[in-house]
Amino acid sequence: MKISETQIQRIRSILGEDPLTGFPLKNLTSYRVGGPADVVAFPRNLESLTRLLLFAMQEDVRYFILGSGTNVLFHDDGFRGLIISPLRMKALSIEKGASSTSLIKAQSGTPLSLVVSRACRSGLTGMESLWGIPGSIGGSVACNAGAGGVSVGDLITELELVNADGRTTSLAKGSFSYGYRFLNLPLESIVFQASFELSSADPNEIQKKLENFKCLRRSTQPQGFPNAGCVFKNPSPDNQAGALIEKLGFKATKCGGAEVSSVHANFIVNKNKAKAQDILNLIETITKAAEKRVGISLELEIRIIKPSENYV
């Protein structure tokens, strides 16, 4: 259902400013593809986030929570409904904890990269391998982003959530499960803030680790073209999706402006004004070939967002 002018007025009064209307999603995603979203709202605090969610529930408005857009693919037709982006909620604090630990609290819009660099500069260890993962804290929690054997879920001590009905709750470590690129958030809940516990360590050791992870990332991932990181999950730790796609012969395969990276075959890059459909076509071709030729059902790591509920 189209969002009416009256509903846009209500969103305006919740935000205290105009939401964006008909805004191209390619401007909000790292793939730089995606058509217009009906309405995009950037709540600045917990109260307006909560009121927006309540509004969407009461008015039966379809919505999607978008962080930095580095793990999503929107269609060329865009999104019918309301995009809620917590990117303006980015308070970050570090508190000394028991013995040699500290607690980092970051609101959902805080860039993960900022949290990693603040932790390292404060002599706190544990996050070095997450250096270079783009995206917001909210997105990194929802996707359980990780690298180098550490995932965000390993480090969380507490999550503050807002439920679809506007209630806030907190979840302590142990009351949510997580695994390879998933974290079991209660249905339709939104991450408002995450707390991470890290230990103090020798700053020189932290710097050394950080440099190693920086080198590794720069030498193994494509640079210079828009992308959304790994497209598929690894079928298993010893069967990497990138190696499999390379073995199937898809490195450097093109469709329109999209190309399977010649550096890392699990990346599809937007080489030259790609359409979302070009990327979707490559995904389909690879998925079918993996199934048919080696009997492996590749699972997506990126999230493909349909333009509307009844889109097939």
Ligand SMILES: Cc1cc2nc3c(=O)[nH]c(=O)nc-3n(C[C@H](O)[C@H](O)[C@H](O)COP(=O)(O)OP(=O)(O)OC[C@H]3O[C@@H](n4cnc5c(N)ncnc54)[C@H](O)[C@@H]3O)c2cc1C
């Ligand atoms: C160059 C590149 C390298 C990458 N390398 C890695 C890597 O090494 N490891 C890795 O794990 N990922 C990697 N990624 C993928 C991506 O950066 C991470 O998954 C990131 O954590 C996604 O965060 P985001 O804010 O961009 O989320 P988005 O893409 O905006 O959203 C992703 C999902 O999270 C949900 N979401 C977003 N915010 C919230 C919230 N506040 N509450 C609830 N749900 C929310 C969205 O609804 C969506 O379903 C890479 C991506 C790129 C472009």
